[in-house]
Amino acid sequence: MTRKLGVGVVGIGWCGTEHLKAFVRNPHAEVVLLCSRDEARARERLDRAGVRIPRARFTRHYRDLLDSPDIDIVSIASPNHLHADQAVAAARAGKHILLEKPTGLDLRELARIRDAVRGSGVRTIVSFELHYNPYLRLARWLREAGWLGEIRFARVQYLSRVTDWYSGWSWARTTRSGRSHLLAAGCHAVDALRWCSGLEAAEVSAYGETVTTGYQYPTTMVVNVRLNRPGRRGGKAALGQIVSSTDFMMPYTFGVELMGDRATLRDNLLLWNERSVALEQLQTACPIAHVQFHPDKTPTGADVVRIACEMPGTADVGSHPFQGEIDELVACVLEDRETHLSVFDAQKTMELCIAADRSAARDGRPVRLPLLRS
Numbered sequence: 001m002t003r004k005l006g007v008g009v010v011g012i013g014w015c016g017t018e019h020l021k022a023f024v025r026n027p028h029a030e031v032v033l034l035c036s037r038d039e040a041r042a043r044e045r046l047d048r049a050g051v052r053i054p055r056a057r058f059t060r061h062y063r064d065l066l067d068s069p070d071i072d073i074v075s076i077a078s079p080n081h082l083h084a085d086q087a088v089a090a091a092r093a094g095k096h097i098l099l100e101k102p103t104g105l106d107l108r109e110l111a112r113i114r115d116a117v118r119g120s121g122v123r124t125i126v127s128f129e130l131h132y133n134p135y136l137r138l139a140r141w142l143r144e145a146g147w148l149g150e151i152r153f154a155r156v157q158y159l160s161r162v163t164d165w166y167s168g169w170s171w172a173r174t175t176r177s178g179r180s181h182l183l184a185a186g187c188h189a190v191d192a193l194r195w196c197s198g199l200e201a202a203e204v205s206a207y208g209e210t211v212t213t214g215y216q217y218p219t220t221m222v223v224n225v226r227l228n229r230p231g232r233r234g235g236k237a238a239l240g241q242i243v244s245s246t247d248f249m250m251p252y253t254f255g256v257e258l259m260g261d262r263a264t265l266r267d268n269l270l271l272w273n274e275r276s277v278a279l280e281q282l283q284t285a286c287p288i289a290h291v292q293f294h295p296d297k298t299p300t301g302a303d304v305v306r307i308a309c310e311m312p313g314t315a316d317v318g319s320h321p322f323q324g325e326i327d328e329l330v331a332c333v334l335e336d337r338e339t340h341l342s343v344f345d346a347q348k349t350m351e352l353c354i355a356a357d358r359s360a361a362r363d364g365r366p367v368r369l370p371l372l373r374s
């Protein structure tokens, strides 16, 4: 292929601007068309963010992105209630898709996206960009490489205080578009729990509470999960928990705990009881760049390994690793292969969110998964 892959973006807001920055940096992609309800406002946003794409055209009509023969990839960064229709239309038009989370807001939307993408064979990547964060990569590797042993318990907490400072406040706090705290925000924690632990939900039981004013849905969700080991029958059960909240008076926190039968990862600490973790061996084996391991002690004097690396430490999309996901999508389109984070994989995360919301609406009654049969 001699020409670059043409890119169209819909939703020139907080997140879409970061998609644009990453596409501009990719040497095999060229942004050709932007869909905005107001060109002058979008141009002003891009100027403010320092995004320079002088050759890009603008349109107010999403259909123009799909009808443009010079567009190969459509990036969907619009409010949540528009994702399913836009993704289905893009797939039917044969466009590869970068789809912001949440993919679909209910089972019907999820099935429509799945069927349209399956039918067209386009490549998709869903924007759980924390997969490219060094700490999350490390957590997954520690588990995969056996340093933690078999996972018995996994907990991920997404705690982010989002109020009227947020550019998407008008829509994200509504049930029509944001839909629920898990779908709008905590899905990052659900996805990380699945990706890092390698386990899949079999059943959930959840509670929700509405605390922060302005939201049309519960603003703290606590979800207990029975976890299965995919591809394995029997074996010991694993349990998980997801906490998703905007209510707590603390800075943004993305807490990760993976407790195995050999060792435990708890945020930036590696802990153990019987078998100590061999620090030098760990440092030599670790394939993730810029990760350092240091010996340390707990407040009660136990030996631990302290991890120094880039953590998922902010809600600011300007610091999120979108480059990794966009580079992967572009490479997969060029090489005609599936991404590791397609709509098919993300569907499992969405189903878990929807199941937890259903359970919370029924006062914690357990809901079994999967909700959709393939």
Ligand SMILES: NC(=O)c1ccc[n+]([C@@H]2O[C@H](COP(=O)([O-])OP(=O)(O)OC[C@H]3O[C@@H](n4cnc5c(N)ncnc54)[C@H](OP(=O)(O)O)[C@@H]3O)[C@@H](O)[C@H]2O)c1
Binding pocket: 010, 011, 012, 013, 014, 015, 016, 035, 036, 037, 038, 041, 042, 077, 078, 079, 080, 100, 101, 102, 127, 128, 129, 167, 168, 169, 171, 184, 317, 320
């Ligand atoms: N992956 C992540 O870490 C991450 C982080 C933040 C957000 N997101 C996701 O990205 C998507 C966009 O969120 P955002 O934070 O960028 O929100 P935002 O700042 O409000 O941007 C959304 C853009 O969509 C366009 N739009 C089209 N129809 C609209 C409507 N009816 N109401 C409001 N805006 C409309 C607007 O651009 P125009 O005015 O130019 O049309 C708006 O700027 C959401 O799905 C969100 O969940 C993901």
